[in-house]
Amino acid sequence: MIEVWSWPTPNGHKVHIALEELGLEYKVIPVNIGAGDQFKPEFLKITANHRIPAIVDTDGPGGKPFTLFESAAILIYLSEKTGGKLIPKDPFGRYKCLEWIMFQMAASARCSANGTISAPTLQKKSPMRSSATRTR
Numbered sequence: 001m002i003e004v005w006s007w008p009t010p011n012g013h014k015v016h017i018a019l020e021e022l023g024l025e026y027k028v029i030p031v032n033i034g035a036g037d038q039f040k041p042e043f044l045k046i047t048a049n050h051r052i053p054a055i056v057d058t059d060g061p062g063g064k065p066f067t068l069f070e071s072a073a074i075l076i077y078l079s080e081k082t083g084g085k086l087i088p089k090d091p092f093g094r095y096k097c098l099e100w101i102m103f104q105m106a107a108s109a110r111c112s113a114n115g116t117i118s119a120p121t122l123q124k125k126s127p128m129r130s131s132a133t134r135t136r
Helices: 010-022 071-081 091-117 131-135
Strands: 002-006 026-030 054-057 066-069
Touching: 002 010, 010 071, 054 071, 066 071, 071 091
Parallel strands: 002 026
Antiparallel strands: 002 054, 054 066
16 A cells, blocks of 8 residues: 655646556545645655655565655656556666656746746746746
8 A cells, every 4th residue: 555645736646647547556645735734743754855745655665664755756666666667668768758757857847836836926026036937
């Protein structure tokens, strides 16, 4: 059983989608980031960065409980746990897939988060905003 400590955000949904696609049994444990649940001691036991998502796999490597945070790491782990169903096995396909995972984590996820979290801030005039931020 995999516990998914998450909240309905783009990063949280990535893990839910992967679990559904892979047919893995899981249980969602809500971490209400609007209420500050990401700072609760029980959540901090499984993630060092206070961010969702994080997982606890009760049947991790060697049959032992295993914790993991950061959505890209979780997606790679889940793929490998199920025999590589989401990531191609051939080296060319694997690295092209990993390239897109890293791009998504570094670029597009940040842009979508900035669009939802920072939209009110973007309306304010601030010398701290970069020209890249102003053009989004």
